Amino acid sequence: MxxxxxxxxxxxxxxxxxxxxxxxxxxxxxxxxxxxxxxxxxxxxxxxxxxxxxxxQQPIIERKLIVENKPIKLNLDSVMFQTGKATLTLQGKHKINEFATVIQHYGTQNVLIEGHTDNVGSESKNQKLSENRANVVRNALINKGINPQRLITKGLGEKQPITTNATSLGRQKNRRVELTVLPIEKLY
Known part of the structure; x- marks a missing residue:
């Protein structure tokens, strides 16, 4: 000093x-x-x-985030699962075949698989059911040749309804699995 x-x-x-x-x-x-x-x-x-x-000082490098395409949403509604279960129906299995073809078209892009439920039953039960449904869809896509490293699963339970849970039709629409082919983001 x-x-x-x-x-x-x-x-x-x-x-x-x-x-x-x-x-x-x-x-x-x-x-x-x-x-x-x-x-x-x-x-x-x-x-x-x-x-x-x-x-x-280090030179400042200006980079831009470029999103090369928009996310693509695919939806498996409640008729693809048995009520209160995470088992695909025959219709659900056919839909998975269609989805696998679409996903393969997008090469290496990741796919977010989100499970949703209605509000019937406990919140913890619905959370677990939504996670299980997302994982069932993930495993079905892997069986169709989709790279498991591209598949991200998330169970959202009853937290994000798309319509009211006050009617049976509304609850049916809220029981779903959504797949999103994520956009490619690159830093340039």
Whole structure:
């Protein structure tokens, strides 16, 4: 700290027009610019025990996020599952075949599989049911040749209804699995 204060003092003196002679380990003279310049002296470099702060700045690289296409939504409604179960019906299995063909068309793009339920039953039961349905669809797609690393599952339970749960038709529409072929996002 003592050395740092000395450095600040010397730099301040130079800044206001003083000449600083550092010919010995201690400051031997400080004179103002109007004084005659002292004769040249042999100087020894002084090493300060002060951390150096780098002023080198990294160049700023401007990047843009480009979304190459829009997400594609596919929907498996409640008739694809048995009521209260995570088992695909025959119609559901046929729909999975169609979805697998669509997903294969999109090469390496990831697919988000979200399970949803109505609000009948406990929230925890519905959460588990939605997760199980999403996983059943995931496994069916894997069996159709879709790379499992592209498939992301998420159970949302009764949290995101698309219509009212007050009617049987509304509850039926809320029992669904949605697949979203996610857009490709690249940094350029």
């Amino acid at each position: 003592k050395n740092f204060k000395l450095l600040i003092f010397i730099l301040s003196s130079l800044n206001i027009g003083c000449t600083v002679n550092l010919s010995s380990p201690y400051i031997s003279a400080i004179s103002f610019a109007s004084s005659p310049t002292p004769p040249p002296v042999n100087t020894v470099p002084i090493l300060w025990d002060v951390p150096v702060i780098s002023t080198i």
